Amino acid sequence: MNHYEEGIDAMWEEVEGKKPEPVHIPSDEERWKKFVEEYSHSGYLVQSEFGAIDTTDDAMKDVVGGEDLSYEEYLQAVFNSRNIRRHCFEYCYYSNAWCEFKGQIERYNKKKGKVMFKRIYISGGLMDGDCYEGKEDHVWMDIEPFEEYQEGDCLSFGGEIYRYLKTRHGKQISFGIRKPYDISKVEAYELPNDDDMLMQAVDQMICEVCMFNEHCYMGMCIANNEWRDEMRKTIFNAAKGNV
Incomplete structure (x- = not known):
């Protein structure tokens, strides 16, 4: 074996003997900490991997049930909500879109005064004239405006998308619909699949x-x-x- 071949063999032995350096993949908590350090109190609406995040100092004031959260508690609630995001509601909320909703009543919970729609279809209009279509599954609303309807009925209505605080699994922020109006029955075939x-x-x-x-x-x-x-x-x- 000549010196060239010996050199090649030595190089291969060195390469094969080396173990790759472990690659550190930042956890959700680490990435969130970096986000908070960069954008906390910045006053921006930031599009991030954790969703659209309002970083203004009084961002918690429009969260129903969360008005008295501290800024740190508000940010933690946003982080806790990263895996339960309602993308369509979130988009319409921050886009100031007007929305029309259609959905089928799945069941009532009269004890809690709630009604659940199996799926809500959203037709929205944006400020620039563009239209938006989307859907959200298993949406709970107050029962009061829907008491005259039956399970299985398909309805069309207007309403307001809002943010509220959930506390069942720790503090989380989600989106829902309130103040429904112009409620009317529609045929099932009018609901897009x-x-x-x-x-x-x-x-x-x-x-x-x-x-x-x-x-x-x-x-x-x-x-x-x-x-x-x-x-x-x-x-x-x-x-x-x-x-």
């Missing part, structure tokens, strides 16, 4: 990448119909895993 919601998201995605997206008028699509239909089919099937 999961495929309908997915197709709405696909249509929005296509509009965002379409070369004509700045030339449409009053919602009228001027793109080639065959191209649009093929895009809808391809993206929908990919999202469903039917490729």
